[in-house]
Amino acid sequence: MPGPIDIQSSEWMELVESEERPVMVEYWHHKCVACKQMKPIYEAQPELFGNEIKFTRMNLLESKENRKFAIRGGVRSTPTFILYCQGRPVGQIIGSRRPDDFTDEIRALVDNAENCLMATPLEEE
């Protein structure tokens, strides 16, 4: 299972909004110590959730556009992990966590996102 995909704000439509699965986006930057602490923990998640969630991350130091995008989306601290369904935020985790707690919280967010999955157009029979 590959690790989280690095995304740019310019790729939002293509990589997050048009995705049928819930998408997790980590807003982080490479000078943020809490982000560094969370890196191995976040990178271990795709293995645990399989294809259920798409894991991505956006580096806020990579471009001004990324920073402005995160600010508009309500990010006020790094790392912030926001789970989206077709681009709509359904829940967030702010700051660092111990590995098990982090996985449990993601699980709770996905369970919460069930109604959002129902809104996905079903294949016609």
Added chain:
Amino acid sequence: MYDIAIIGGGPAGLTAAIYAGRSKRKTILFTGSNIGGQISLTFQVENYPGFPESITGPDLVEKMTAQAKKFGAEIDERTVTGVDLSSHPYRLMIGEEVIVAKSVIIATGSNNRLLGLESEERFMGRGVFVCATCDAVIYEDLKVVAVGGGDSAVQEALDITKYAREVEIVHRGKEFTASNYLKKEALKNERIKIRFNAVVEEILGEDYVSGVRIRDTLTGEETVIETDGVLIAIGWTPNSELFKGQLELMDNGGIVADDVRTSKQGVFVAGDINDDKYRQLVTACGSGCRAAIEVDRFLARG
């Protein structure tokens, strides 16, 4: 029973654990949830001798922890919830569990002092922040109010101007207490505005910070400054809550001590909890070392 129990897993506590372990004393160190302490929030450590290429705070903590373990110190990530220093040997409570030790080194450090406003607590992480290194990037093209007038307030205000369009420093005094170099840098930075003799009365906003209400301490006049972020950099509070009623505390919350020796035999103090002057990584390590040597002498006397 342990020879030495160390409370606090920052550089002071870890250095003490390295020395204590190496002296073959049965040692346990409780880190609590804030593993590594304040240095863990520092991205590049550039002034610690021996690391010319610089090292990150968490990496350094990891190395110090490995070194302490190598010499046999136990590192326990649980939080000490109570202490009983009224009789010897001393007792540490970790929830229901009790640990007994012949000596104790207190290295619980200090935390950012806060204004103590209800609105400050409500907006923490929603525009109110204490770590500029961590959160400055979130204020690209926005405005930030920095509260404080010492070295860290002015240094952090300067750092934030790399992103924010404007930083307004609000300081209760009539001039900065920061070093001359930083003062000059702040005064010549076009993105920095300064307001002296002003205190923050309330932080305003709905979901996120949208402003602060400040009061001029000379005229009593109140003004609202619109802002997206508020950095609180007004100093430090020693983490000495655990020792209230057990040890004599100073007015600032530090523990009354002669260097590392407290008024109780076998109880020592090290690191930033008792340092409002230097607060450096290397000075914390230095006092951790002194405490461990004093402990060793205390234990040798029996």
